[in-house]
Amino acid sequence: MGIASVVVDVPAKQTDREFDYSIPGKWEHIVQPGMRVIVPFGPRMVQGFITALKNDSNVKKIREVKEILDLEPVLNEELLKLGSWLTEETMCFRITALQAMLPAALKAKYEKVLRISTGREEHLEATVQALFKNKDMISWKDVLESDHAALLQKHVRKGNLEVMYFVKDKLKKKTVRVIQPLLNKEGLEDYAGILPPNARKQYEVLHHFINHPDKIQLRELLEDVRVSNAVVKALIDKGILAEKEEEIYRDPYENRVFKQTEPFILTQEQADALRPVKKSIHDNSHAVFLLYGVTGSGKTEIYLQAIDDVIKKGEEAIMLVPEISLTPQTVKRFKERFGNLVAVMHSGLSIGEKYDEWRKIHRKEVKVVVGARSAIFAPFENLGIIIIDEEHESSYKQEETPRYHAREVAIERAKHHNCPVILGSATPALESFARAKKNVYKLLTLSKRMNESKLPRVDIVDMREELRNGNRSMFSKTLFSKLTDRLEKGEQTVLLLNKRGHSSFVMCRSCGLVTNCPNCDISLTYHRYNDSLKCHYCGHEERMPQACPECGSDHIRFFGTGTQKVEEELAKILPEARVIRMDVDTTSKKGSHERLLNAFQEGHADILLGTQMIAKGLDFPNITLVGVLSADTMLHLPDFRSSEKTFQLLTQVSGRAGRHELPGEVVIQTYTPEHYSIELSGLQDFDVFYEREMYIRRQSHYPPYYYLALINVSHEDLMKAVAVTEKITKYLTASLSPEAIILGPVASPISRINNRYRYQCLIKYKREPELKKQLRTVLEHYQQETAQNLLQISIDMNPQIMM
DNA sequence: CCTAGTTTCCCT
DNA sequence: GGGAAACTAGGC
Numbered sequence: 107m108g109i110a111s112v113v114v115d116v117p118a119k120q121t122d123r124e125f126d127y128s129i130p131g132k133w134e135h136i137v138q139p140g141m142r143v144i145v146p147f148g149p150r151m152v153q154g155f156i157t158a159l160k161n162d163s164n165v166k167k168i169r170e171v172k173e174i175l176d177l178e179p180v181l182n183e184e185l186l187k188l189g190s191w192l193t194e195e196t197m198c199f200r201i202t203a204l205q206a207m208l209p210a211a212l213k214a215k216y217e218k219v220l221r222i223s224t225g226r227e228e229h230l231e232a233t234v235q236a237l238f239k240n241k242d243m244i245s246w247k248d249v250l251e252s253d254h255a256a257l258l259q260k261h262v263r264k265g266n267l268e269v270m271y272f273v274k275d276k277l278k279k280k281t282v283r284v285i286q287p288l289l290n291k292e293g294l295e296d297y298a299g300i301l302p303p304n305a306r307k308q309y310e311v312l313h314h315f316i317n318h319p320d321k322i323q324l325r326e327l328l329e330d331v332r333v334s335n336a337v338v339k340a341l342i343d344k345g346i347l348a349e350k351e352e353e354i355y356r357d358p359y360e361n362r363v364f365k366q367t368e369p370f371i372l373t374q375e376q377a378d379a380l381r382p383v384k385k386s387i388h389d390n391s392h393a394v395f396l397l398y399g400v401t402g403s404g405k406t407e408i409y410l411q412a413i414d415d416v417i418k419k420g421e422e423a424i425m426l427v428p429e430i431s432l433t434p435q436t437v438k439r440f441k442e443r444f445g446n447l448v449a450v451m452h453s454g455l456s457i458g459e460k461y462d463e464w465r466k467i468h469r470k471e472v473k474v475v476v477g478a479r480s481a482i483f484a485p486f487e488n489l490g491i492i493i494i495d496e497e498h499e500s501s502y503k504q505e506e507t508p509r510y511h512a513r514e515v516a517i518e519r520a521k522h523h524n525c526p527v528i529l530g531s532a533t534p535a536l537e538s539f540a541r542a543k544k545n546v547y548k549l550l551t552l553s554k555r556m557n558e559s560k561l562p563r564v565d566i567v568d569m570r571e572e573l574r575n576g577n578r579s580m581f582s583k584t585l586f587s588k589l590t591d592r593l594e595k596g597e598q599t600v601l602l603l604n605k606r607g608h609s610s611f612v613m614c615r616s617c618g619l620v621t622n623c624p625n626c627d628i629s630l631t632y633h634r635y636n637d638s639l640k641c642h643y644c645g646h647e648e649r650m651p652q653a654c655p656e657c658g659s660d661h662i663r664f665f666g667t668g669t670q671k672v673e674e675e676l677a678k679i680l681p682e683a684r685v686i687r688m689d690v691d692t693t694s695k696k697g698s699h700e701r702l703l704n705a706f707q708e709g710h711a712d713i714l715l716g717t718q719m720i721a722k723g724l725d726f727p728n729i730t731l732v733g734v735l736s737a738d739t740m741l742h743l744p745d746f747r748s749s750e751k752t753f754q755l756l757t758q759v760s761g762r763a764g765r766h767e768l769p770g771e772v773v774i775q776t777y778t779p780e781h782y783s784i785e786l787s788g789l790q791d792f793d794v795f796y797e798r799e800m801y802i803r804r805q806s807h808y809p810p811y812y813y814l815a816l817i818n819v820s821h822e823d824l825m826k827a828v829a830v831t832e833k834i835t836k837y838l839t840a841s842l843s844p845e846a847i848i849l850g851p852v853a854s855p856i857s858r859i860n861n862r863y864r865y866q867c868l869i870k871y872k873r874e875p876e877l878k879k880q881l882r883t884v885l886e887h888y889q890q891e892t893a894q895n896l897l898q899i900s901i902d903m904n905p906q907i908m909m
Numbered sequence: 910c911c912t913a914g915t916t917t918c919c920c921t
Numbered sequence: 922g923g924g925a926a927a928c929t930a931g932g933c
Contacts (some may be wrong), residue, residue, distance in 0.1 A: 109921095111921095112921080114920085114921090115922095116920085116922050116923085117922075118922060118923095120918085120919075120920085120922095121919090121920075121922080124921085125920075125921040126921045127921060128921090145921085146920090146921090147920055147921085147922095147923095148919075148920045148922095148923075148924065148925090149920090149923085149924060149925085150920095150922095150923075150924085152922090163921075165921045166921090167921075168921055169920095169921060890916095890917090893922090894916095
């Protein structure tokens with residue numbers, strides 16, 4: 107008899123294992139590991155994944171698989187194995203790991219409903235019967251909201267009502283309504299002749315079908331003939347037209363035409379860098395390459411030609427790009443080279459669109475996926491290369507469980523497929539560069555910009571000096587004069603401000619009150635478009651107060667500088683300048699990112715003002731000036747990587763200037779010009795920065811010299827949070843080797859989120875083979891309390907941010 | 910001894 | 922995660 111081992115969709119410690127189910131005979135020959143199933147679990151039905159098939163089980167009372175959800179496995183053997191690896195590495199539940207590898211559309215939705223048991227209606231009193239009026243089922247959610255929950259529960263016990271559970275697919279196949287004529291041309295003409303004279307619109311619709319007898323989407327028909335739905339409906343009712351639903355793929359790029367491009371001739375440096383990659387592709391040998399190339403050195407062309415080789419060999423490629431630079435511009439470069447062999451995956455797509463892109467990969471209709479972090483799980487079976495561009499970007503680390511880093515997953519997958527990984531960056535993560543220096547990764551260097559353009563000249567302006575000279579504006583003299591100069595010449599400028607919102611916080615000038623989030627230990631941010639204050643952590647939102655809630659003074663004001671405020675200032679000092687603002691507020695709508703960039707590229711604006719999202723990937727020939735309004739904003743964050751992040755951001759944004767014929771200039775405004783990460787980004791000298799930062803990391807026992815594990819404990823009760831963290835710290839100190847450095851308990855940088863107090867313990871270590879085991883013991887120990895959700899303990903192996 | 914509220918156990 | 926069994930405390 108066929109038995110399936112199933113991992114069920116119940117993310118809890120006790121259910122974090124396989125359960126055996128028998129396979130009904132009719133499915134015996136269909137089922138395979140990696141398929142989703144619906145299985146009975148206790149009194150309800152849940153979704154699960156088949157992880158293995160076997161012939162017998164030592165479980166006595168075995169139940170049957172209720173339903174099979176897939177005809178083909180959604181996870182192949184490699185991905186199932188990768189799931190186990192993820193579970194192990196990130197210390198998450200198996201089900202969480204498996205679901206993380208699939209598009210959200212494949213996750214189940216659950217519904218619990220009540221129904222009157224057959225023939226028991228007369229046992230119910232009028233109030234209960236009234237609830238079921240016109241309905242044969244009512245949802246459990248409504249029951250809980252009604253005042254009759256206890257009464258209904260009693261009827262369930264007596265058997266008058268029964269509880270039913272449904273497992274639904276989240277996914278809906280997208281359909282469109284299609285209209286087609288039921289008569290031939292002559293029939294339509296005849297009918298048009300006998301239409302009453304007031305049915306002008308119906309006549310026009312018939313005329314459309316007389317000229318175009320093919321089926322047409324309802325939406326298009328309405329647009330083409332300029333009629334309303336009612337007109338078409340009338341013709342359908344009369345039996346002249348027919349309507350049907352047709353399934354379609356959602357293709358976010360369907361209306362775009364991409365001109366094919368041919369591979370460029372590589373420079374000597376590029377060719378030298380590509381050669382070892384090609385060798386690895388053709389020898390089927392695994393290797394990790396760190397492609398270290400200055401901004402504008404043509405890394406993308408190397409990626410494209412490597413992928414081209416892979417496709418010619420009949421294999422597939424994954425190309426990861428950071429979320430914020432996964433712009434239509436980037437996608438275009440890949441679609442222009444590889445046409446419809448490319449699938450695209452990023453968070454801007456709807457659940458359905460992501461699912462459709464995933465299906466293209468699953469059905470082997472494409473050879474390349476270009477995508478953000480989660481695209482690393484693309485279900486390719488013959489991977490020939492994995493490329494991670496801007497590999498230092500922190501968005502490659504997922505900050506929710508499973509807390510994986512796409513770079514680690516990439517290497518794990520590439521080992522399985524015996525294929526190369528390319529990590530590309532102008533400013534590699536220190537960890538990566540250190541590995542390259544130790545020859546763990548192979549270093550490939552591009553030191554020159556393509557078409558010989560020079561790196562831009564960088565001016566570092568001391569804003570304290572400006573203030574001393576009486577300039578209180580947010581623009582230094584240097585930046586202002588260069589701005590006016592560009593404006594006169596008709597060249598373009600990019601202005602970077604590393605903040606969002608109108609102002610960072612609101613403060614009362616009379617009593618000094620800063621408006622904080624009531625649930626979190628963090629100040630609220632002002633958003634102008636709806637005159638409100640928002641918390642970026644819990645989503646709390648309130649109206650901007652007219653007077654100080656504490657002292658009643660109306661001297662309540664914004665502090666700090668946001669993109670909106672800079673925009674206003676620009677309008678004052680350079681009223682003739684056309685400005686495009688890009689930040690979370692102006693790009694939240696679908697397609698707005700692309701629209702703004704296109705407008706800028708086509709020269710509809712002189713200045714592009716934005717947050718970090720503009721630092722990457724922009725490649726417009728007319729940009730000759732880049733201004734960084736305040737370089738220090740991220741420098742003073744409580745994070746050991748803040749220098750590295752600052753250096754990377756400044757170098758990246760500087761690289762936007764002068765990439766083509768026109769030479770570029772950069773102005774960096776700062777209050778700490780002497781800080782090495784600012785000074786060295788001015789010289790664009792990564793190598794010196796690397797040496798300097800490595801020295802500090804060694805001194806302070808941070809990566810790459812040490813590994814990190816961060817334990818975060820949260821509880822509504824402050825004392826409890828402290829006590830638990832303290833206990834964990836003590837336990838780990840006792841059980842790990844004396845070489846491990848265990849810091850804590852300390853309050854998290856954000857010490858309260860959503861009314862939960864947060865404490866943490868940081869472990870720095872070089873080699874602790876027992877660490878994961880010990881951490882598991884810790885989780886086990888607090889299992890009861892965490893299950894009740896009073897206490898939360900999260901563990902982040904190799905954290906990217908210390909919050 | 911019954912009941913309502915709470916904790917623990919178990920799901921194949 | 923959630924239902925049901927097991928357990929506990931308070932009512933008369």
